[in-house]
Amino acid sequence: MKLTRALEILPKSLWVFHCNSGSCNGCDIEIVATITPRYDIERFGMKLVGSPRHADVLLVTGPVTKYMTERLRRIYEQVPDPKVVIVVGNCGASGDVFYKSYSLDGPVDNIIPVDVYVHGCPPRPEAIIEGAAKAVLLLEKKREELLKAGASR
Amino acid sequence: MSAGSHKTYRIPIGPVHVGLKEPVTTWLDVDGERIVKATVRPGSIHRGIEWMARERNPIQVIYLAERICGICSFTHIVAFLRAVEDAAKIEVPIRAQYIRSLVLELERVHSHILWAGVACYTFGYDSAFNLGMLLREKVMDVLEALTGNRVNYGVGTVGGVRRDLTPRAAKAVREMIEFYRREFQTFLDVVTEDPIAKARMRNVGVLSQEDAVKYCALGPTARGSGLRVDLRHSSPYEAYGDLGVTPLVPQDYNGEVFGDVYDRFFVRVMEVIQSLELLEKIVDGIPEGPITWEPKLPKVLSALKAADGIGWGIIEGPRGDDTHVVKLTKGEENVTWWKVRAPTYANAVSWPLMFKDQEIADAPLIINSIDPCISCMERILVSDARAGRSEILTRARLVERCREKTRRLMGA
Amino acid sequence: MTCRPQYVQECKCPDEVMNCIRETLGECLLEMELRERMDGMPRRVLYRDLWIRLKRDGFLKLVDRLMEIDFLHFHVMSGNDDGDVVTLNLHCSLFREAGAGHRLGVTLSIPIPKDDLVFPSLSGRIPGTEYSEREMREMLGIHFEGLQNTDLLFLPENWDEEIKPWRRDETGPAPENIRELS
Incomplete structure (x- = not known):
């Protein structure tokens, strides 16, 4: 990415909704670490929001339990377009250690479309920030596509 | 809140609740701001x-x-x-x-x-x-x-x-x-x-x-x-x-x-x-x-x-x-x-006891108090069955309620 | 039944507890083993676990007798499908508040025949057992007599209750119930 391009995009901050679909909590505390003073992603205006309706990005952790499948779909549908889905952690991406079970419907891309995968068990906060940076670009691309297709701003 | 009305409302908290192996959906029956009864349903993160x-x-x-x-x-x-x-x-x-x-x-x-x-x-x-x-x-x-x-x-x-x-x-x-x-x-x-x-x-x-x-x-x-x-x-x-x-x-x-x-x-x-x-x-x-x-x-x-x-x-x-x-x-x-x-x-078995006679604004704190890691209530659905209306309370607004109480206490 | 919701502050020695159990159970006692758990420097006994195998008939009598010694702290139930029987294990402890190294772990193992999968509920005596009983009901299909709440605990709402995930026979999950994620 060219620096000028990055600077054009950066002011458009991401609002993120986080959904735990059966994760062990390891990724979730790393997400908390990402937003708190050491890594402080909030300085870029990125923050966790309380409702999917306010979000640009849906952050999903966990291998999706049967109990959560329908709920995850509903949350996804509530996020307004353009939206980007980030999966944080190996188990959401592939199942990882939870590769076979009677109570799982995952991985996440079996339920909803996924745009960015952040690997690691759990990924380090730096990796989550990198995933968010990729999401910014994707979101911008999706926004432009929507504009071209004639959607109002 | 009109005095003398004794309708109870049922408020579900969860199910997205960043818990451990056992995150919890909690149902709170409330009379006004007071919690009358709490029902707990874990299982959303049961991976087998x-x-x-x-x-x-x-x-x-x-x-x-x-x-x-x-x-x-x-x-x-x-x-x-x-x-x-x-x-x-x-x-x-x-x-x-x-x-x-x-x-x-x-x-x-x-x-x-x-x-x-x-x-x-x-x-x-x-x-x-x-x-x-x-x-x-x-x-x-x-x-x-x-x-x-x-x-x-x-x-x-x-x-x-x-x-x-x-x-x-x-x-x-x-x-x-x-x-x-x-x-x-x-x-x-x-x-x-x-x-x-x-x-x-x-x-x-x-x-x-x-x-x-x-x-x-x-x-x-x-x-x-x-x-x-x-x-x-x-x-x-x-x-x-x-x-x-x-x-x-x-x-x-x-x-x-x-x-x-x-x-x-x-x-x-x-x-x-x-x-x-x-x-x-x-x-x-x-x-x-x-x-x-x-x-x-x-x-x-x-x-x-x-x-x-x-x-x-x-x-x-x-x-x-x-x-x-x-x-x-x-x-x-x-x-x-x-x-x-x-x-x-x-510890979750004793949750319903802790909720009894508390205010809704304290619910997030009580859920947190046994330390189920980060309490992450996704959203809350307040429904009044008799009036047939329902209102979505987001986690943000729930936390806001909790904070309003703090501001009230501060006299601000 | 005496059910004092408090812990004793002084413990009894394991031999005394074991004698008491032998006396109470009589015929119903199948096996008893005292295990010493050693650790530390120098390596020494730090605490003890008592493993008891008994018949279902003696169970309530034993629990009531143990409750007279100290309020039985209940940890969890485990269970397994062992062919003709389902073995249910209750993991508890005595003398939880009775000083350093005095806690005595007590495991009660009870084989329950599959054609009569019924077991008395403890939830009246020890309310903390409710979750475990509900879990054993949905996972292994044990019917607890006296358990008020039989809603599903861990399995999803739309789960077919005929399928008992932990069973190894025809009531267990069939290959089509199991999903391979990768």
Whole structure:
């Protein structure tokens, strides 16, 4: 990415909704670490929001339990377009250690479309920030596509 | 709120609730702002881990056990390993026992600080939350220096540990102890000396001593109700027999016990200070020697294949005692069956009691008070069946309600 | 039945507890083992676990007798499908508040025949057992007599209750109930 391009995009901050679909909590505390003073992603205006309706990005952790499948779909549908889905952690991406079970419907891309995968068990906060940076670009691309297709701003 | 109306409303909290193995959907029946009844339904994160273990050998199960909970992952490993070692009659070398205790205490420090920070966040004290999270990064650095990972350390193995305590890591631990002795008091003061924080926690979510016994409460939840129960004291494991731990109860410091959120908060922050002492004792007293019973993995696996019997591992995790039971069968490589009981499983049974007669605004705090890791209520649906209308309360608005109460108390 | 919701402050020695159990159970006692858990430097006994195998008929009598000694702290139930029987294990402890190293772990193992999978509920005596009983009901299909709440605990709402995930026979999950994620 060219620096000028990055600077054009950066002011458009991401609002993120986080959904735990059966994760062990390891990724979730790393997400908390990402937003708190050491890594402080909030300085870029990125923050966790309380409702999917306010979000640009849906952050999903966990291998999706049967109990959560329908709920995850509903949350996804509530996020307004353009939206980007980030999966944080190996188990959401592939199942990882939870590769076979009677109570799982995952991985996440079996339920909803996924745009960015952040690997690691759990990924380090730096990796989550990198995933968010990729999401910014994707979101911008999706926004432009929507504009071209004639959607109002 | 019109007086005299006695409609009860049913409010579901959850199901997205960043819990452990057992995150919870809670249904609160409310009359006005007062909670009349609470119903708890766990299960949204039931992954069938115990069933998965039937197709894996004990060494593979270690990495599964670690992922039961990302916050007390080492607690789960040690409980599992102790169960396997009990079943297979394996002796753990003394140095490995000390290293296990060391990592357990580091984990307790990070877990308690995380909890204390999140509790502050819940009642709108964001500066204390950020201060807590900033302090927590120090212990994360030490864990990383010691094990290579921030979360899910992967240092335990059957019969010992996989990483030795190097002089450099020991130095990092000592520096951390110094750091917390210098800095942690600030955090303690800004919360415990703060009249608003105290008002939000005192007499909220009370669990009486009798109920704590009846409902089998554990860990800081039980100690917050005044019970002197701590497995590190009553049935010491690993190096704790040499360290001498006494259960920390609020009545020893404050003269009386309320069994409320404040007492549970107090127990946890004081335990951080207790853990620092234990860490110092461990680093000073760690003996030399091997760190595994058998370094060659194939030999360990064949010993486990020959083992037959049930083993029980029970240790004091940050949230209470963690129980693992394992059955190994002679001639079989895989674990026959495995049962895990994480502490919240037991503490959640007493949740409905704590909710009784509390205000909705206190609900997030009460949920948090038994420390089910980060309480993350997705959204709340308030429905009035008689009027046929429903309103979605987002988590943001729920937290906002909680904070409004703080502002009211401040008289702002 | 005496059910004091408090813990005793002084423990009894394991031999005394064992004699008491032998006396109470009589014929119903199948097996008893005291395990010493050694650790520390020097390596020494730090605490003890008692493993008891008994017949279902003696169970309530034993629990009531143990409750007279100390309020039985209940940890968890585990269970396994062992062919003709389902073995149910209750993991409890005594003397939880009775001083350093005095806690006594007590495991009660009870084989229950599959054609009569009924077991008395403890939830009246020890309310903390509710979750475990509900879990054993949904996972292994044990019917607890006297258990008020039989809602599903861990399994999803739309789960077919005929399928008992932990069973190894025809009531267990069939291959089509199991999903391979990768």
